[in-house]
Amino acid sequence: VVGDRGLLERALRNLLANAARAERDAGRSGPIEVALEPSGDGFEIRLDDRGPGLPAAVRERLFEPFASGQPGGAGLGLALARRIVLLHDGELAVGDRPGGGTRVRLWLPAGEIAT
Template sequence: MAAGIAHEIRNPLSGINIYLSALGKLYEQGDQEKIQDSLLKIKAASAKIESVIKRVMDFSRPSEPRFVRTGINEPVEEALGLSAVMLRKTGIRVSTDFSPDLPLCRIDPQLIEQVILNLINNAAEAMKDLNREKIIEVRTSYNGKSISVTVSDSGPGVPEALRQRVFEPYYTTKSGSTGIGLSLCQRIVQDHGGSLSVSASRWAGAEFTLRIPVRERSARKS
C-alpha cells in the first residue's frame, strides 16, 4: 500500500513543484493569465493529494453509519448525477433500470452513495482504453428479502480467480493505486448487514452487486 500511496501523492506533488518554480518567472513577466492558470493547477493537484489522504483515513477510521429509513434509489441517483459529466466526457453510455416499487430500507444514504460512486468510477476507469462501446448499467431490484443495486460495465471484467481478492485491503491490479477503494466499499456494505460481490456482466465485463437486507416490510417508496 505504501508504494501506491507514495505514487499517488508523488505525481501531483511534482506538478505543484513545477508550477511553483514557474510562478517566479511568470511574476517577473507580469503574465497574469498564466499565473492564474498555474494557481488553478496547483489547487487541482492539492485536491488530488487531499483525496488520497481522505481515502486512507476513511479506510483506517470508517465513518459510523447514520441509519435512516429511506428508499435506495435516491442515493443511487445522486451518485449517477455526480458522475454524469465525467461519464459523458469519456463517451460512456449509461443505462438505468430502477424498480419503482421498492420497500424502504435502513441505510446511511451518504455512505451508500459513496459506494455506488466508487463502483461507477471503477467501471469508467476499467473502460478508459476500450475500443468498443462503453456501457455502464445501474439497476435496482427487490427479491422479497433484500434490495439489490447492480453496477455492470462492458469493460474487460474481473477474472474469476481474482473475484475474491479484489475486496482484500491494499490489493490492486492498477499501477499506483492504494487498493483500498473496494475494501472500503465492502466494509460499508457489511456495516449495513449486507454483501458486495462481483461476477461477469452480460457483456463479459464486471458486474458488482450490493445487497441490503430488508428486515421489516414497510410502506413502499418509488
C-alpha cells in the same frame, strides 16, 4: 433501505468509479448499466461495465485492502465499499457480465422507518 446515507453514497461512488475506470482503461466507452430491483427481503443494485473483466485470481483478493485489478489502482475503493455494505448487513459480490465485462451486485436489506 435504512442506513447512513453518506456512507452508502460513498460505496456507490466507489463502485461506479471503478466501473468507469475499467471501461476507460480498456478503451471502451458507453453507459455503465445500473439496475435496482427488489430481491428477497431487500434490494439489489447491479452495475455492469464493459471493461476487460477480472481474472479469477484477482477476483479472490479484490475486497482486500490494497488489492487492485486495475493498473495504478490503490486497492481501497472496493475494500471500503464492501466494509460499508457489511456495516449495513448487506452483501457485495463481483462476477462476470454476460457478454464480457464485470458485474457488481450490491444487496441491502429492506428496512422499516419507525413512526
